[in-house]
Amino acid sequence: MSKDQGVSRRQFLNYCLTGVGGFLAAGMLAPMIKFAVDPALKKGKAGGNMVPVVDEAVLTGEPSNHGFKYKITDAWLGEQETELTAWIYKEGGQVIALSPICKHLGCTVGWKNDPQKQNRFFCPCHNGLYEKNGKNVPGTPPMNPLDTYQVEVKNGKVYLGLVEPNKIVGGA
Amino acid sequence: MKWKVEDMEQLLGMEEYVDTLLYPVSVSPMDWDVKWIADQFWLEKVSSNVEQNLKGRVFLFQPLCVARNELFLDTTIPFIRQNIKAMSNRFPHRAILTNSKELAEAFQEEGVIAFLLSPTPEEAVTSKRFLEKSLIEANRVIPKLIGVWSQ
Numbered sequence: 001m002s003k004d005q006g007v008s009r010r011q012f013l014n015y016c017l018t019g020v021g022g023f024l025a026a027g028m029l030a031p032m033i034k035f036a037v038d039p040a041l042k043k044g045k046a047g048g049n050m051v052p053v054v055d056e057a058v059l060t061g062e063p064s065n066h067g068f069k070y071k072i073t074d075a076w077l078g079e080q081e082t083e084l085t086a087w088i089y090k091e092g093g094q095v096i097a098l099s100p101i102c103k104h105l106g107c108t109v110g111w112k113n114d115p116q117k118q119n120r121f122f123c124p125c126h127n128g129l130y131e132k133n134g135k136n137v138p139g140t141p142p143m144n145p146l147d148t149y150q151v152e153v154k155n156g157k158v159y160l161g162l163v164e165p166n167k168i169v170g171g172a
Numbered sequence: 173m174k175w176k177v178e179d180m181e182q183l184l185g186m187e188e189y190v191d192t193l194l195y196p197v198s199v200s201p202m203d204w205d206v207k208w209i210a211d212q213f214w215l216e217k218v219s220s221n222v223e224q225n226l227k228g229r230v231f232l233f234q235p236l237c238v239a240r241n242e243l244f245l246d247t248t249i250p251f252i253r254q255n256i257k258a259m260s261n262r263f264p265h266r267a268i269l270t271n272s273k274e275l276a277e278a279f280q281e282e283g284v285i286a287f288l289l290s291p292t293p294e295e296a297v298t299s300k301r302f303l304e305k306s307l308i309e310a311n312r313v314i315p316k317l318i319g320v321w322s323q
Contacts, residue, residue: 083303105186105228124318125229126189 050152050159054088057156059095063087063111063121063132068160086149086160087111087121089132097149098134099163104141121146135169145169189228192317193263194219196235197252199244199272207292211271212237214292214306219269221310226317231263240272249278256284265320269313285320287313 007015053068067085085108086097098121100108107125114122120137121130129137134146148168150161183190196219200208216235223232233255238248252275256266267285270276276286290309295302 102228105189107228108225123228124314124321125226 050161052157059090063089099147103144104128192230192265195233195268197270199238213297217306218309
């Protein structure tokens with residue numbers, strides 16, 4: 001008689017308990033997993049924004065200074081707009097945007113702003129020098145090249161994003 | 173513009189490089205009106221733009237706001253003078269940025285670098301034009317300050 005029965009009472013109860021336990025465990029784990037993975041799946045408000053800065057057509061091989069506003073999301077203050085500038089030029093069809101912040105102590109560098117330092121970025125605070133691609137000139141205070149902005153060109157417009165370490169030079 | 177503990181730690185870290193004190197002083201009439209705020213905001217924007225450009229060498233002192241009355245020159249100048257004197261050993265270069273012609277002239281006579289601000293723009297303080305003008309004004313001050321270093 002018992003051999004004909006597919007599921008015994010004991011087995012049935014075990015299945016029920018396992019099923020209920022599984023549901024309870026899933027109910028507890030699901031929010032934890034979502035909490036852990038969610039930030040990685042969300043579009044980064046602080047990181048992903050690219051803002052239009054200048055028409056590609058006006059750029060030349062000579063770095064020119066362009067100001068733009070960038071929205072930064074801060075955990076304490078929420079979304080804030082900050083004013084930034086970039087030195088932008090074209091080289092071999094590629095658009096390069098350099099941060100003007102000196103890597104020595106944070107002053108603002110200028111292109112050819114010292115008559116004796118042609119074709120160089122010059123920091124007036126402590127005489128730091130950088131080449132056109134942002135590479136720091138050895139023997140001057142900065143120890144690293146100027147940072148670059150993330151660049152995207154869409155429909156003839158140059159978009160800039162976050163600042164990142166200079167990848168076009170290897171440093172000096 | 174407003175000091176934070178981390179700014180101070182950073183400043184102490186680069187102490188040997190920061191040799192210039194910038195002291196913003198805003199003088200406003202006794203009648204309290206919108207221009208008070210605009211004057212102060214103008215001075216803050218210009219001085220923070222200067223600091224932002226030269227932050228590796230310039231220490232921006234907390235701005236001083238003064239309400240002008242008949243005792244203004246007799247009380248304000250000695251107060252600023254003693255502040256500057258107290259910091260003269262630490263900062264070889266000391267500069268005042270002010271909207272008061274009398275104050276600028278008085279300190280220039282004493283050998284302090286004094287920059288007289290252009291009048292506060294008529295535009296709203298939150299307008300883009302106001303901010304642009306503050307950048308232009310800062311760019312007028314910056315070369316003069318750099319010039320002092322190269323002397």
